[in-house]
Amino acid sequence: MSIEIKAPQFPESVADGTVATWHKQEGDAVKRDELLVDIETDKIVLEVVAASDGVMGKILKGEGETVESEEVLGILEAGGAKPAAAAAKPAAEAQGEQAASADADDAGAEADAVAGPAARKLISEHGLDAAAIKGSGKGGRITREDVEKALKEREDAKRSSAASPAPQSAAAEAPAAPGQREERRVPMTRLRKRIAQRLVEAQQTAAMLTTFNEVNMKPIMQMRKDYQSAFEKAHGVRLGFMSFFVRACVEALKRYPAVNASIDADDIVYHGFYDIGVAVSSERGLVVPVLRDVDQKGLAEVETQIIEYGNKARDGKLSIDEMTGGTFTISNGGVFGSLLSTPILNPPQTAILGMHKIQERPMAVDGKVEILPMMYLALSYDHRLIDGKEAVQFLVAVKNFIEDPARLLLDI
Template identity: 65%
Template structure:
């Protein structure tokens, strides 16, 4: 029985998507709930699964085509798998189980080698040709070891083992199309600089008290809660308290209206292979330190695997970004509109500081607060940043709600 396969219903914030990869071709057998297609949107990659056992009868939307919400992308022929297909499905399942068993036992997981270029989807063959990458060098993550466009992009993003060699006088260039996510990020960043009165104020914080507390309690914390005690939970909780004291920093502008939010949803910027994403921690005023650390860890894992859902990144009243992860000593973060402020963390650097008339070497971090001057005055911005500084330098106040 022939049925239509449609694109998922996109959220209101997503206008359309692009067919990224077809994992199955017409005539190939598929089992129920098997991923047959990936659709890339401005925010996430959505998976389309088979509605039942059967085969792909016809592909209507090819790789690279734009699709709308709930648009028909293929025809599906429902029916029981053939004997050969059933054997193939069982063998595939056995491979997955064997890989999982070996991983649990401490052995390296089984990784299937990528198939030859001729066996790859048209969009993948095009990407391999344009980038000059050898298919044998790419680890395929698709079904049966197939290479996806994302695999090609990830491989290209890795540092080269050796510099490109070229004949004397030859100048090498590579042209790679932007992903939808990176294009969308570029549009939002450009809009933030053009449509807001963005200004940045700076301060510095002595990280010694938090570093000593973390050193003393990190093992007990991890044993009790099953999560690492990092610095981010202190910053999230300090920012939450500062947002309570300065409501304008937690607000947003909607046309000619100011929207004051009575809740605290803090986005934490995460770098992924597909670009910068900002998953949101909801109601951080109700979260304890362990819940913050666990939430950030879970989002980071989902970002690495490309599994972040649209709802994970929707909304948010304030954002924290940590350039110090990559060694940045000082930077000016760009607003994550429609939010009106963003906090930038940086590298912890030992510097000589004057303390009670004496010079001490202390672990210092520069903090940067970029804000929309249309809504937030300098007095509020500086007060907000000083509040975070004080709470971090005296973490007892933060924990005791002083």
């Protein structure tokens, strides 16, 4: 029985998608709920799994092709006896050809080896030599897993070479010839293109300005030192800086509601809730999952959810709902060593806070010079809605909450 493999039903905010990777090729055995294909959209990667055991039939939409919601991508033969027998024939022929000439065994295997679309894409992106990869699929086909194994061997070889002066293993890449000018062209992903589009739109449509301040991190660092063990024992999660900043921003947003608002055509929309977006870096690009109703969450809940979102972003498992909405965004470039930057707005939001690296600096305190752990803060805002006075006062409020955490408890 033939079963149509269809693209998922896309949300209203997603018009179409691109076939990113086929994990099964025509003739491959398939188990129920096994991953068949990844569909990349402007926001996330959607997975399509097998509805039944069987054999992969004809692939109708190849990698890189654009698909619409619920469009047929390929055919799955449930049970798959007939396609399996057909697929077995070329494999048997390949084995017969290899047995016919023992001297040409290695060359024949290389000639017959065929890399599937997913494997070819990985080989191209990472500059691997297909002839050096041993295929484990039918008829010597190079599978995605074979390429990933070769990549791992290459990385292991590089690490071994860096740790020891011994000669590199055969799996390591040969060094480039002196003076060689290499370049590699890789198609931009849909997510990267969407990020670029939104960043340009933000700069073209908003009257964006940035105001700066600096905050003494010593009180928060001392609090973490004093209560880290007890906090982790009570809540099962480590106490980080981000939860303090999220909480400080919520309290500051309550005092300056324009910073929590958005512009819709000629209207100003004031939000009576606090959904804070936290920018997270992933291999596919920057994503901004949203912490909902943060004013109703404790520090432990915020830390737990941030860790969960970070893991999902790394594995490409964030859903569209988890990245939709948000009334204000926090971006922490300090984790990568950034000392100062001007974050770009995340439309339709009208403000974004940028955190940066904590660095010890000499500061004047009560007429004396002290070495303190300082962090620069940057607030980018849309001047169409937020006046400079409000922006500065908001940032000062965040600074005061961080430098004197008791204010968060006393609501002052």
